Amino acid sequence: xxxxxxxxxxxxxxxxxxxxxxxxxxxxxxxxxxxxxxxxxxxxxxxxxxxxxxxxxxxxxxxxxxxxxxxxxxxxxxxxxxxxxxxxxxxxxxxxxxxxxxxxxxxxxxxxxxxxxxxxxxxxxxxxxxxxxxxxxxxxxxxxxxxxxxxxxxxxxxxxxxxxxxxxxxxxxxxxxxxxxxxxxxxxxxxxxxxxxxxxxxxxxxxxxxxxxxxxxxxxxxxxxxxxxxxxxxxxxxxxxxxxxxxx
Numbered sequence: 001x002x003x004x005x006x007x008x009x010x011x012x013x014x015x016x017x018x019x020x021x022x023x024x025x026x027x028x029x030x031x032x033x034x035x036x037x038x039x040x041x042x043x044x045x046x047x048x049x050x051x052x053x054x055x056x057x058x059x060x061x062x063x064x065x066x067x068x069x070x071x072x073x074x075x076x077x078x079x080x081x082x083x084x085x086x087x088x089x090x091x092x093x094x095x096x097x098x099x100x101x102x103x104x105x106x107x108x109x110x111x112x113x114x115x116x117x118x119x120x121x122x123x124x125x126x127x128x129x130x131x132x133x134x135x136x137x138x139x140x141x142x143x144x145x146x147x148x149x150x151x152x153x154x155x156x157x158x159x160x161x162x163x164x165x166x167x168x169x170x171x172x173x174x175x176x177x178x179x180x181x182x183x184x185x186x187x188x189x190x191x192x193x194x195x196x197x198x199x200x201x202x203x204x205x206x207x208x209x210x211x212x213x214x215x216x217x218x219x220x221x222x223x224x225x226x227x228x229x230x231x232x233x234x235x236x237x238x239x240x241x242x243x244x245x246x247x248x
Contacts, residue, residue, distance in 0.1 A: 001114065004046055005032040006039035006065070007054040007079065012100060016052060016079065019104045024111050036060040040068050048074050050114050055080040075114045077107075095144075116151040140191070145171060145181050152179060156195075160210045160226055162188055164203040172228065174210075196247070198240055201231045208247060 003020070007013050013032050020027045030046045033039040036059045043051065043065075051074050053062040062078060063085075078085070081100040096110035145152045154173065163170040164185035171179040189199050196208045200222060210225045214232070222230040232240065 001027055001049040002030050002046065003027050003050045003052065004030060004039070004042050004048045005052045006034075006036075006042075006057075006062070007032075007052070008034045008057045009054075010034070012054070012079070012102070015102055016107075019102065019107050023104055023108050026115075027111070036062075036065045039065050043069075043074070050075050050077065050111075052077050052079055054078075055082060055085050061085075077110045077114060113146055113151055116146075143191070145179050147180055147182075154179075156192070157207075157209070159197075159207050160224055161207060161228065161230060162205040172226070174226075176226075198236075198243060200236055200240065201233045204230050206230055208244065211244065214241075 005013050005016055007016070013034075017029060017032070020029060027050075030048055031042045033042050035057050039051075039053070053065070053076055055062045055078055062076075062080075066072065066076065076094045078094050078097045079100065079102060080097075083099060085097075095114045096106075098106050098110060140156060143154055143156060145154050154171070158174045160172045160174055162185055163172070165180075167182065167184055169181045169183055169185045169188060171181065173179070185203065185205055189197075189205055192205070197205055198208055199205050206222065206224065212223045212225045215221050215223055215229075220232055220237075222232050224230060
């Protein structure tokens with residue numbers, strides 16, 4: 001994969017290159033840059049498959065750089081010393097978000113996910129559109145989910161509900177399939193906030209478009225259109241009922 005490294009710290013660029021040379025023989029480093037301006041010029045010129053991108057640089061952020069492109073034709077792995085933007089980067093469907101000092105195993109795993117994207121020719125997301133959607137509160141049309149063996153492009157309208165299992169989250173889709181992701185439900189709750197998704201319980205997040213009815217028996221629970229039953233916390237009832245009425 002043709003790769004560009006964009007980071008204002010020379011030591012980080014050197015470490016990243018060393019790891020790539022040791023553990024990723026298929027990676028061709030076509031350029032390295034130290035700023036948003038240099039990065040933009042390089043990406044336009046080199047048209048890489050993959051960008052290893054810092055978040056905070058002297059002349060702006062990695063998000064500022066991506067916002068300059070109407071459409072992205074490359075995958076992005078963020079590498080940064082700050083975790084403040086982790087949720088945002090994940091929301092914008094970056095392949096991964098790695099913290100400095102860089103762990104070679106984390107990098108290897110992230111590169112494998114990037115290869116899967118390339119091998120399966122999955123459309124790259126328009127991150128600029130997602131940044132704008134983030135400001136407007138609209139739901140992203142698609143998200144990338146990855147488990148141990150596969151990487152999926154999922155239409156958010158096809159998500160019926162999500163269920164927390166510790167630090168993992170089950171996705172239940174309209175075609176009857178289930179996907180187990182090694183991320184917390186909290187991250188998806190933040191991703192889908194301001195849309196037709198509702199956190200009914202500490203461990204459950206539902207798509208209200210698949211809400212069928214509320215059964216008052218046995219303390220009360222939600223029945224989804226696929227027949228699944230979801231608990232509803234007492235403190236959530238009023239907000240849910242008001243939201244359903246507003247949608248109806």
